[in-house]
Amino acid sequence: MVKDKELQVSAIENGTVIDHIPDNQLFKVIxxxxxxxxxxxxxxxxxxxxxxxxxxxxxxxxxxFLDDADVNKLALVAPSAKINIIKDFEVIEKKCVQxxxxxxxxxxxxxxxxxxxxxxxxxxxxxxxKENLSxxxxxxxxxxxxxxxxxxx
Amino acid sequence: xxxxxxxxxxxxxxxEVIEVLKLASEFEKNPNQDLLNGKxxxxxxxxxxxxxxxxxxxxxxxxxxxxxxxxxxxSSSVKKGETLKDTIxxxxxxxxxxxxxxxIEGSARYASEVAxxxxxxxxxxxxxxxxxxxxxxxTIYQTQGxxxxxxxxxxxDLKYGRTVHSLIMALSRFNPTFHFVAPKELEMPAxxxxxxxxxxxxxxxxxxxxxxxxxxxxxYMTRVQRERFAEPLEYEKVKDVYVxxxxxxxxxxxxxxxxxxxxxxxxxxxxxxxxxxxxxxxQALNGVYARQAIICKSLNLKK
Numbered sequence: 001m002v003k004d005k006e007l008q009v010s011a012i013e014n015g016t017v018i019d020h021i022p023d024n025q026l027f028k029v030i031x032x033x034x035x036x037x038x039x040x041x042x043x044x045x046x047x048x049x050x051x052x053x054x055x056x057x058x059x060x061x062x063x064x065f066l067d068d069a070d071v072n073k074l075a076l077v078a079p080s081a082k083i084n085i086i087k088d089f090e091v092i093e094k095k096c097v098q099x100x101x102x103x104x105x106x107x108x109x110x111x112x113x114x115x116x117x118x119x120x121x122x123x124x125x126x127x128x129x130k131e132n133l134s135x136x137x138x139x140x141x142x143x144x145x146x147x148x149x150x151x152x153x
Numbered sequence: 154x155x156x157x158x159x160x161x162x163x164x165x166x167x168x169e170v171i172e173v174l175k176l177a178s179e180f181e182k183n184p185n186q187d188l189l190n191g192k193x194x195x196x197x198x199x200x201x202x203x204x205x206x207x208x209x210x211x212x213x214x215x216x217x218x219x220x221x222x223x224x225x226x227x228s229s230s231v232k233k234g235e236t237l238k239d240t241i242x243x244x245x246x247x248x249x250x251x252x253x254x255x256x257i258e259g260s261a262r263y264a265s266e267v268a269x270x271x272x273x274x275x276x277x278x279x280x281x282x283x284x285x286x287x288x289x290x291x292t293i294y295q296t297q298g299x300x301x302x303x304x305x306x307x308x309x310d311l312k313y314g315r316t317v318h319s320l321i322m323a324l325s326r327f328n329p330t331f332h333f334v335a336p337k338e339l340e341m342p343a344x345x346x347x348x349x350x351x352x353x354x355x356x357x358x359x360x361x362x363x364x365x366x367x368x369x370x371x372x373y374m375t376r377v378q379r380e381r382f383a384e385p386l387e388y389e390k391v392k393d394v395y396v397x398x399x400x401x402x403x404x405x406x407x408x409x410x411x412x413x414x415x416x417x418x419x420x421x422x423x424x425x426x427x428x429x430x431x432x433x434x435x436q437a438l439n440g441v442y443a444r445q446a447i448i449c450k451s452l453n454l455k456k
Contacts, residue, residue: 113278115259119236139259140280141161 015040015062017084017091018074023047026057028077032151033070040064073106075099076133076149099130107135110148114140123152157451158265158272162283162319167326169450170290174300176446177291177439184442188454189218195248196222197240198275199231199255204415205275205284208437209252212444221248241267250451253277271451279315285414286319288443292436293324293371296410300327306365308334309375309395309420311341316414317375318345325349331356332365336391338382361394367404372397374413374433376420399424412436 021029026046029035035042038061046057066074066083074081075097085093103125109116116123116139125135125144133146158164165173180186194213198206206224213220221244223229230240237260244251245268253261254275261274261281276282294300305324307317311333321331322345331349333341333356340358349356359365366372377395382388396419397411413421413433425431 111258113256113258115237115257115263118257119238119263121259121263137259139262140278142258142280 011089012041012043012060012062012086013089014087015060015064016066017086018059018061018078019056019082019084020050020052021046021057021059021078021081023055023057025078026059029057029059029074029081032073032077033066035059035061038064069106071095071097072100072103073151076103076107076151079130079133099127099133102126103135106151107144108150108152109137109140109142110144110150111137111140111142114142116140157453158261158274159283159447159451160261160265160272160274160277161281162286162323164283170287170323170326171300173287173443173446173450174291174294176449177287177442178295180442180445181295181439184215184445186215187217188449189213189216189452192218192250192452193248194218194220194250194252194448195244196220196224197229197244197251197253197255198222198224199226199229199253199260201225202254202276204437205254205440208440209275209284209444212441212448215441216445216448218448222252237264238267241272245269250448252448273447273451279313282315282319284440284444284447285316286323287447288436288440289316289320289373289412289414290323291443292410292412292432292439295439296432297370297408300324302328302330303371304330304332304369305371305373306332306334306362306369307341307373307375308362308397309377310339310381311335311375312339313381314375317341317373320373321345321349325352325354329354332359332369333357334359334362334365334395336360336377336387336394338387339377362397363401366401366409368406370406370408370410372405372409372411374411374417374420376418396420396422397425398422399428402428402430405430 023046041062044059048056050056079097079099081097083095084091105122107123109123114137115121124138128134128136135144210220241264250270251272252275253264253272256278258278258280261272261277265272274281274283297303311317374397379388409430410432411430415437
Protein backbone atom coordinates (compact mmCIF):
# COMPACT_ATOMS: atom_id res chain seq x y z
CA MET A 1 0.00 0.00 0.00
CA VAL A 2 1.54 3.26 -1.08
CA LYS A 3 1.31 5.84 1.63
CA ASP A 4 -0.33 8.98 0.40
CA LYS A 5 2.60 11.27 -0.28
CA GLU A 6 0.61 14.38 0.32
CA LEU A 7 1.64 16.19 3.47
CA GLN A 8 -1.25 16.36 5.87
CA VAL A 9 -1.61 19.77 7.43
CA SER A 10 -3.14 19.34 10.86
CA ALA A 11 -6.47 20.95 11.55
CA ILE A 12 -6.62 23.84 13.99
CA GLU A 13 -9.02 24.26 16.90
CA ASN A 14 -9.58 28.05 16.77
CA GLY A 15 -8.13 30.53 14.34
CA THR A 16 -7.85 31.40 10.68
CA VAL A 17 -7.07 29.42 7.57
CA ILE A 18 -6.06 31.38 4.48
CA ASP A 19 -6.62 29.19 1.46
CA HIS A 20 -6.14 29.59 -2.30
CA ILE A 21 -3.06 31.75 -2.01
CA PRO A 22 -1.30 31.86 -5.41
CA ASP A 23 1.70 29.61 -5.02
CA ASN A 24 4.30 32.29 -5.64
CA GLN A 25 2.70 34.74 -3.20
CA LEU A 26 2.80 32.57 -0.08
CA PHE A 27 5.84 34.16 1.50
CA LYS A 28 4.68 37.62 0.52
CA VAL A 29 1.46 36.97 2.46
CA ILE A 30 3.41 35.82 5.49
CA UNK A 31 5.54 38.92 5.29
CA UNK A 32 2.69 41.37 4.67
CA UNK A 33 0.72 40.03 7.65
CA UNK A 34 3.81 40.05 9.83
CA UNK A 35 3.34 36.38 10.70
CA UNK A 36 7.05 35.84 11.22
CA UNK A 37 6.84 38.11 14.24
CA UNK A 38 3.94 36.57 16.14
CA UNK A 39 4.05 33.72 18.69
CA UNK A 40 0.97 31.82 17.51
CA UNK A 41 1.20 28.31 16.20
CA UNK A 42 1.41 28.63 12.40
CA UNK A 43 1.45 25.93 9.77
CA UNK A 44 1.87 26.72 6.12
CA UNK A 45 2.57 24.97 2.89
CA UNK A 46 2.72 25.59 -0.81
CA UNK A 47 2.63 23.64 -4.03
CA UNK A 48 -0.75 22.04 -3.34
CA UNK A 49 -2.76 21.20 -6.37
CA UNK A 50 -5.58 23.67 -6.60
CA UNK A 51 -9.14 22.79 -7.57
CA UNK A 52 -8.80 25.88 -9.77
CA UNK A 53 -5.80 26.20 -12.09
CA UNK A 54 -2.23 25.80 -10.96
CA UNK A 55 -0.91 25.45 -7.47
CA UNK A 56 -1.85 27.06 -4.22
CA UNK A 57 -0.52 27.80 -0.78
CA UNK A 58 -2.27 27.55 2.57
CA UNK A 59 -1.59 29.21 5.92
CA UNK A 60 -3.20 28.10 9.19
CA UNK A 61 -2.82 30.37 12.21
CA UNK A 62 -3.94 29.22 15.62
CA UNK A 63 -5.84 31.72 17.76
CA UNK A 64 -5.57 34.63 15.37
CA PHE A 65 -8.33 36.40 13.55
CA LEU A 66 -7.62 38.90 10.79
CA ASP A 67 -8.75 42.48 11.29
CA ASP A 68 -9.80 44.83 8.47
CA ALA A 69 -6.27 46.14 7.99
CA ASP A 70 -4.98 42.59 7.57
CA VAL A 71 -7.71 41.77 5.06
CA ASN A 72 -6.81 44.88 3.06
CA LYS A 73 -3.14 43.94 3.04
CA LEU A 74 -4.05 40.45 1.92
CA ALA A 75 -6.14 41.94 -0.89
CA LEU A 76 -3.03 43.63 -2.23
CA VAL A 77 -0.96 40.49 -2.61
CA ALA A 78 -3.53 37.70 -2.94
CA PRO A 79 -6.89 39.11 -3.98
CA SER A 80 -8.28 35.67 -4.80
CA ALA A 81 -7.48 34.16 -1.41
CA LYS A 82 -10.21 32.74 0.82
CA ILE A 83 -10.37 33.22 4.57
CA ASN A 84 -11.86 30.48 6.75
CA ILE A 85 -12.65 31.28 10.36
CA ILE A 86 -12.36 28.24 12.59
CA LYS A 87 -13.97 27.66 16.00
CA ASP A 88 -13.88 24.28 17.75
CA PHE A 89 -12.42 22.64 14.67
CA GLU A 90 -15.40 23.82 12.60
CA VAL A 91 -15.41 26.37 9.79
CA ILE A 92 -17.91 28.89 11.07
CA GLU A 93 -17.40 31.54 8.41
CA LYS A 94 -15.86 31.82 4.98
CA LYS A 95 -14.80 35.20 3.62
CA CYS A 96 -13.61 36.30 0.24
CA VAL A 97 -10.84 38.84 0.21
CA GLN A 98 -12.13 42.09 -1.14
CA UNK A 99 -10.04 44.86 -2.57
CA UNK A 100 -11.15 48.01 -0.73
CA UNK A 101 -11.93 51.35 -2.42
CA UNK A 102 -9.10 53.10 -0.61
CA UNK A 103 -5.86 52.02 1.03
CA UNK A 104 -4.30 53.96 3.87
CA UNK A 105 -0.78 53.52 5.13
CA UNK A 106 0.15 50.15 3.64
CA UNK A 107 1.56 50.84 0.18
CA UNK A 108 4.45 53.09 -0.79
CA UNK A 109 3.90 55.66 -3.54
CA UNK A 110 5.97 54.87 -6.61
CA UNK A 111 6.71 58.57 -7.26
CA UNK A 112 9.96 59.64 -5.54
CA UNK A 113 8.83 63.27 -5.85
CA UNK A 114 5.68 62.62 -3.83
CA UNK A 115 5.37 64.35 -0.45
CA UNK A 116 4.84 60.93 1.15
CA UNK A 117 8.39 59.98 0.18
CA UNK A 118 9.89 63.24 1.37
CA UNK A 119 8.27 63.81 4.76
CA UNK A 120 6.41 61.77 7.36
CA UNK A 121 3.09 61.62 5.59
CA UNK A 122 0.94 58.47 5.72
CA UNK A 123 0.20 57.26 2.22
CA UNK A 124 -3.35 57.17 0.97
CA UNK A 125 -4.59 55.71 -2.31
CA UNK A 126 -7.85 55.39 -4.19
CA UNK A 127 -8.13 52.01 -5.89
CA UNK A 128 -8.96 52.94 -9.48
CA UNK A 129 -8.75 49.42 -10.92
CA LYS A 130 -9.58 46.53 -8.60
CA GLU A 131 -8.86 43.76 -11.07
CA ASN A 132 -5.41 44.93 -12.11
CA LEU A 133 -4.71 46.66 -8.82
CA SER A 134 -4.05 50.22 -9.86
CA UNK A 135 -3.72 52.77 -7.07
CA UNK A 136 -3.98 56.56 -7.44
CA UNK A 137 -2.07 58.54 -4.83
CA UNK A 138 -4.27 60.98 -2.92
CA UNK A 139 -1.40 63.46 -2.78
CA UNK A 140 0.62 63.43 -6.00
CA UNK A 141 -2.17 61.86 -8.12
CA UNK A 142 0.23 59.46 -9.83
CA UNK A 143 -0.70 55.82 -10.41
CA UNK A 144 1.15 53.05 -8.58
CA UNK A 145 0.31 49.94 -10.54
CA UNK A 146 0.40 46.26 -9.66
CA UNK A 147 4.03 45.53 -10.43
CA UNK A 148 5.18 48.59 -8.50
CA UNK A 149 3.25 47.92 -5.32
CA UNK A 150 5.65 47.92 -2.36
CA UNK A 151 4.34 47.39 1.13
CA UNK A 152 5.64 49.76 3.80
CA UNK A 153 6.35 48.49 7.29
CA UNK B 154 -8.73 70.54 6.88
CA UNK B 155 -10.27 73.47 5.10
CA UNK B 156 -12.69 72.77 2.29
CA UNK B 157 -12.22 76.15 0.68
CA UNK B 158 -8.79 75.20 -0.61
CA UNK B 159 -8.04 74.88 -4.32
CA UNK B 160 -5.41 72.20 -4.89
CA UNK B 161 -6.51 70.57 -8.12
CA UNK B 162 -8.92 71.77 -10.80
CA UNK B 163 -11.38 69.01 -9.90
CA UNK B 164 -11.79 70.50 -6.42
CA UNK B 165 -14.23 72.80 -8.22
CA UNK B 166 -17.49 71.35 -9.49
CA UNK B 167 -18.66 72.46 -12.93
CA UNK B 168 -20.97 74.98 -11.24
CA GLU B 169 -18.15 76.34 -9.12
CA VAL B 170 -15.98 76.83 -12.20
CA ILE B 171 -18.70 78.94 -13.80
CA GLU B 172 -19.27 80.84 -10.55
CA VAL B 173 -15.56 81.76 -10.39
CA LEU B 174 -15.45 82.75 -14.08
CA LYS B 175 -18.39 85.10 -13.57
CA LEU B 176 -16.68 86.57 -10.53
CA ALA B 177 -13.48 87.04 -12.55
CA SER B 178 -15.34 89.05 -15.16
CA GLU B 179 -16.65 91.34 -12.42
CA PHE B 180 -13.10 91.87 -11.22
CA GLU B 181 -12.00 92.61 -14.76
CA LYS B 182 -14.44 95.53 -14.80
CA ASN B 183 -13.42 96.60 -11.34
CA PRO B 184 -10.12 95.14 -10.08
CA ASN B 185 -9.53 97.60 -7.26
CA GLN B 186 -11.82 96.72 -4.38
CA ASP B 187 -11.17 96.64 -0.65
CA LEU B 188 -12.46 93.13 -0.10
CA LEU B 189 -9.27 91.92 1.57
CA ASN B 190 -9.09 94.81 4.00
CA GLY B 191 -7.59 93.52 7.24
CA LYS B 192 -6.65 90.18 5.69
CA UNK B 193 -3.15 88.75 5.56
CA UNK B 194 -2.26 86.38 2.73
CA UNK B 195 0.84 84.19 2.96
CA UNK B 196 2.65 83.91 -0.37
CA UNK B 197 4.86 80.84 0.09
CA UNK B 198 7.00 80.19 -2.96
CA UNK B 199 9.32 77.34 -2.08
CA UNK B 200 10.61 77.51 -5.62
CA UNK B 201 10.87 80.67 -7.67
CA UNK B 202 8.16 81.65 -10.13
CA UNK B 203 8.21 85.33 -10.83
CA UNK B 204 5.24 85.36 -13.21
CA UNK B 205 2.79 83.45 -10.99
CA UNK B 206 3.94 85.12 -7.82
CA UNK B 207 3.65 88.65 -9.19
CA UNK B 208 0.23 87.82 -10.62
CA UNK B 209 -0.99 86.59 -7.23
CA UNK B 210 0.57 89.47 -5.35
CA UNK B 211 -1.02 91.98 -7.73
CA UNK B 212 -4.37 90.27 -7.24
CA UNK B 213 -4.02 90.51 -3.45
CA UNK B 214 -2.73 94.09 -3.42
CA UNK B 215 -5.54 95.37 -5.66
CA UNK B 216 -8.02 93.85 -3.23
CA UNK B 217 -6.42 95.71 -0.32
CA UNK B 218 -4.84 92.65 1.29
CA UNK B 219 -1.46 92.47 2.98
CA UNK B 220 1.18 89.91 2.04
CA UNK B 221 3.72 87.94 4.06
CA UNK B 222 5.92 85.15 2.77
CA UNK B 223 8.96 84.28 0.75
CA UNK B 224 9.87 83.83 -2.88
CA UNK B 225 12.54 81.15 -2.56
CA UNK B 226 13.02 78.25 -0.14
CA UNK B 227 16.60 79.27 0.54
CA SER B 228 15.37 82.41 2.24
CA SER B 229 13.12 80.46 4.62
CA SER B 230 13.49 78.09 7.55
CA VAL B 231 13.29 75.22 5.06
CA LYS B 232 17.01 75.72 4.71
CA LYS B 233 17.37 74.84 8.41
CA GLY B 234 15.57 71.59 7.77
CA GLU B 235 12.09 72.56 8.95
CA THR B 236 9.41 70.23 7.63
CA LEU B 237 6.63 71.46 5.39
CA LYS B 238 4.14 70.53 8.11
CA ASP B 239 5.83 72.78 10.67
CA THR B 240 6.17 75.66 8.22
CA ILE B 241 2.48 75.45 7.34
CA UNK B 242 1.41 75.16 10.98
CA UNK B 243 3.40 78.29 11.78
CA UNK B 244 1.94 80.30 8.90
CA UNK B 245 -1.52 78.99 9.79
CA UNK B 246 -1.23 81.11 12.95
CA UNK B 247 -0.35 84.30 11.11
CA UNK B 248 -2.34 84.46 7.92
CA UNK B 249 -5.91 84.10 6.65
CA UNK B 250 -4.98 82.35 3.41
CA UNK B 251 -1.99 80.50 1.96
CA UNK B 252 -0.88 80.67 -1.66
CA UNK B 253 1.79 78.08 -2.18
CA UNK B 254 4.19 76.87 -4.87
CA UNK B 255 6.38 73.90 -3.98
CA UNK B 256 8.55 71.52 -6.02
CA ILE B 257 7.23 68.36 -4.32
CA GLU B 258 4.10 66.76 -5.75
CA GLY B 259 1.26 66.41 -3.30
CA SER B 260 2.67 69.18 -1.10
CA ALA B 261 -0.34 71.44 -1.61
CA ARG B 262 -2.81 68.65 -0.84
CA TYR B 263 -0.86 67.87 2.34
CA ALA B 264 -0.68 71.55 3.29
CA SER B 265 -4.47 71.86 2.87
CA GLU B 266 -4.88 68.99 5.36
CA VAL B 267 -2.44 70.44 7.88
CA ALA B 268 -3.67 74.04 7.81
CA UNK B 269 -6.92 75.40 9.21
CA UNK B 270 -6.93 78.24 6.69
CA UNK B 271 -7.50 77.64 2.96
CA UNK B 272 -4.59 76.75 0.68
CA UNK B 273 -4.41 77.76 -2.98
CA UNK B 274 -2.01 75.65 -5.01
CA UNK B 275 0.21 77.82 -7.21
CA UNK B 276 1.94 74.74 -8.58
CA UNK B 277 3.13 71.52 -6.93
CA UNK B 278 5.98 70.00 -8.92
CA UNK B 279 4.79 68.48 -12.17
CA UNK B 280 1.34 67.81 -10.70
CA UNK B 281 -1.31 70.56 -10.59
CA UNK B 282 -1.48 74.29 -11.35
CA UNK B 283 -5.21 74.95 -11.05
CA UNK B 284 -5.07 78.75 -11.11
CA UNK B 285 -3.39 78.59 -14.52
CA UNK B 286 -6.20 76.36 -15.71
CA UNK B 287 -8.79 78.78 -14.35
CA UNK B 288 -7.19 81.73 -16.11
CA UNK B 289 -7.03 79.71 -19.33
CA UNK B 290 -10.73 78.87 -18.93
CA UNK B 291 -11.54 82.49 -18.16
CA THR B 292 -9.73 83.63 -21.29
CA ILE B 293 -11.63 81.13 -23.41
CA TYR B 294 -14.93 82.10 -21.74
CA GLN B 295 -14.21 85.79 -22.20
CA THR B 296 -13.31 85.54 -25.89
CA GLN B 297 -15.82 82.91 -27.00
CA GLY B 298 -18.72 83.93 -24.75
CA UNK B 299 -19.06 80.34 -23.53
CA UNK B 300 -17.11 77.19 -22.68
CA UNK B 301 -19.63 74.86 -24.34
CA UNK B 302 -19.15 73.00 -27.63
CA UNK B 303 -15.88 74.61 -28.63
CA UNK B 304 -13.25 73.47 -31.11
CA UNK B 305 -9.89 73.57 -29.31
CA UNK B 306 -6.47 72.95 -30.87
CA UNK B 307 -3.48 72.26 -28.62
CA UNK B 308 0.00 72.43 -30.10
CA UNK B 309 3.51 71.54 -28.98
CA ASP B 310 4.57 69.53 -25.94
CA LEU B 311 1.46 67.55 -25.18
CA LYS B 312 3.34 64.84 -23.32
CA TYR B 313 4.87 66.88 -20.52
CA GLY B 314 2.67 69.94 -20.70
CA ARG B 315 1.04 70.26 -17.29
CA THR B 316 -1.12 73.17 -18.44
CA VAL B 317 -2.34 71.21 -21.47
CA HIS B 318 -3.35 68.17 -19.41
CA SER B 319 -5.17 70.24 -16.85
CA LEU B 320 -6.95 72.28 -19.52
CA ILE B 321 -8.32 69.29 -21.39
CA MET B 322 -9.51 67.71 -18.14
CA ALA B 323 -11.26 70.93 -17.13
CA LEU B 324 -12.83 71.48 -20.57
CA SER B 325 -14.00 67.86 -20.74
CA ARG B 326 -17.10 68.88 -18.79
CA PHE B 327 -18.20 71.29 -21.54
CA ASN B 328 -18.55 69.06 -24.62
CA PRO B 329 -15.44 70.15 -26.57
CA THR B 330 -13.82 68.83 -29.74
CA PHE B 331 -10.04 68.60 -29.38
CA HIS B 332 -7.24 68.58 -31.95
CA PHE B 333 -3.82 67.54 -30.76
CA VAL B 334 -0.85 68.75 -32.83
CA ALA B 335 2.52 67.45 -31.68
CA PRO B 336 5.61 65.56 -32.85
CA LYS B 337 5.46 61.82 -32.23
CA GLU B 338 7.82 62.06 -29.27
CA LEU B 339 5.58 64.55 -27.52
CA GLU B 340 2.13 63.26 -28.36
CA MET B 341 -0.74 63.29 -25.87
CA PRO B 342 -0.26 60.38 -23.42
CA ALA B 343 -2.56 57.40 -23.76
CA UNK B 344 -4.07 57.88 -20.29
CA UNK B 345 -5.66 61.19 -21.31
CA UNK B 346 -6.92 59.83 -24.63
CA UNK B 347 -8.56 56.94 -22.82
CA UNK B 348 -10.17 59.41 -20.41
CA UNK B 349 -11.62 61.39 -23.33
CA UNK B 350 -12.85 58.25 -25.08
CA UNK B 351 -14.59 57.10 -21.92
CA UNK B 352 -16.34 60.46 -21.74
CA UNK B 353 -17.32 60.33 -25.40
CA UNK B 354 -15.26 63.40 -26.25
CA UNK B 355 -14.03 63.67 -29.85
CA UNK B 356 -10.39 64.32 -30.57
CA UNK B 357 -8.09 64.13 -33.59
CA UNK B 358 -4.31 63.96 -33.77
CA UNK B 359 -2.06 65.71 -36.27
CA UNK B 360 1.57 66.34 -36.99
CA UNK B 361 0.96 69.80 -38.44
CA UNK B 362 -1.15 72.76 -37.37
CA UNK B 363 -2.26 73.77 -40.86
CA UNK B 364 -4.60 70.78 -40.99
CA UNK B 365 -6.89 72.16 -38.34
CA UNK B 366 -6.38 75.81 -37.51
CA UNK B 367 -8.78 77.24 -40.09
CA UNK B 368 -11.78 75.76 -38.29
CA UNK B 369 -10.74 76.08 -34.69
CA UNK B 370 -11.94 78.49 -31.99
CA UNK B 371 -8.93 78.36 -29.69
CA UNK B 372 -5.29 77.72 -30.59
CA TYR B 373 -3.32 76.88 -27.44
CA MET B 374 0.42 76.97 -28.15
CA THR B 375 3.11 75.43 -25.95
CA ARG B 376 6.85 75.28 -26.24
CA VAL B 377 8.64 72.26 -27.72
CA GLN B 378 11.80 71.93 -25.65
CA ARG B 379 15.04 70.48 -26.96
CA GLU B 380 15.65 68.71 -23.63
CA ARG B 381 12.52 66.55 -24.09
CA PHE B 382 14.01 64.77 -27.11
CA ALA B 383 16.23 61.70 -26.74
CA GLU B 384 17.89 62.46 -30.08
CA PRO B 385 18.98 66.07 -30.75
CA LEU B 386 18.51 65.36 -34.46
CA GLU B 387 14.83 64.57 -33.88
CA TYR B 388 14.39 67.98 -32.27
CA GLU B 389 16.13 69.71 -35.17
CA LYS B 390 13.74 68.07 -37.61
CA VAL B 391 10.60 69.30 -35.87
CA LYS B 392 11.57 72.54 -34.16
CA ASP B 393 10.14 74.77 -36.88
CA VAL B 394 7.05 72.72 -37.60
CA TYR B 395 5.40 73.88 -34.42
CA VAL B 396 6.07 77.56 -34.86
CA UNK B 397 3.12 79.83 -35.55
CA UNK B 398 3.61 82.59 -38.12
CA UNK B 399 1.21 85.35 -39.03
CA UNK B 400 0.74 84.10 -42.57
CA UNK B 401 -0.73 80.87 -41.22
CA UNK B 402 -3.66 82.85 -39.80
CA UNK B 403 -5.06 84.18 -43.11
CA UNK B 404 -8.03 81.84 -43.34
CA UNK B 405 -8.79 81.35 -39.67
CA UNK B 406 -12.13 82.15 -38.06
CA UNK B 407 -12.81 85.67 -36.80
CA UNK B 408 -13.36 84.39 -33.30
CA UNK B 409 -10.09 82.46 -33.19
CA UNK B 410 -7.84 83.43 -30.29
CA UNK B 411 -4.24 82.34 -29.80
CA UNK B 412 -3.28 81.42 -26.26
CA UNK B 413 0.06 80.51 -24.66
CA UNK B 414 0.82 79.90 -20.98
CA UNK B 415 4.12 81.87 -21.42
CA UNK B 416 7.02 82.34 -21.37
CA UNK B 417 7.09 82.28 -25.14
CA UNK B 418 10.39 81.46 -26.86
CA UNK B 419 10.15 81.03 -30.61
CA UNK B 420 6.97 78.98 -31.04
CA UNK B 421 4.93 82.08 -31.75
CA UNK B 422 6.80 84.34 -34.11
CA UNK B 423 6.86 88.02 -33.26
CA UNK B 424 4.85 88.98 -36.34
CA UNK B 425 1.82 87.33 -34.74
CA UNK B 426 1.82 89.81 -31.85
CA UNK B 427 0.16 92.54 -33.94
CA UNK B 428 -2.60 90.23 -35.12
CA UNK B 429 -5.81 90.97 -33.15
CA UNK B 430 -6.28 87.25 -32.68
CA UNK B 431 -3.10 87.06 -30.57
CA UNK B 432 -4.32 86.93 -27.01
CA UNK B 433 -1.50 85.62 -24.87
CA UNK B 434 -0.65 88.86 -23.10
CA UNK B 435 -4.28 89.53 -22.23
CA GLN B 436 -4.36 85.93 -21.06
CA ALA B 437 -1.57 86.69 -18.58
CA LEU B 438 -3.46 89.77 -17.37
CA ASN B 439 -6.54 87.61 -16.90
CA GLY B 440 -4.46 85.73 -14.35
CA VAL B 441 -4.92 88.62 -11.95
CA TYR B 442 -8.73 88.61 -12.29
CA ALA B 443 -9.02 84.83 -12.10
CA ARG B 444 -6.83 84.76 -9.00
CA GLN B 445 -8.85 87.55 -7.39
CA ALA B 446 -11.97 85.49 -7.96
CA ILE B 447 -10.37 82.34 -6.56
CA ILE B 448 -9.10 84.18 -3.48
CA CYS B 449 -12.53 85.67 -2.79
CA LYS B 450 -14.20 82.32 -3.15
CA SER B 451 -11.68 80.69 -0.78
CA LEU B 452 -12.41 83.31 1.87
CA ASN B 453 -16.15 83.35 1.21
CA LEU B 454 -16.10 87.05 0.52
CA LYS B 455 -19.34 88.12 -1.06
CA LYS B 456 -19.63 91.51 -2.71
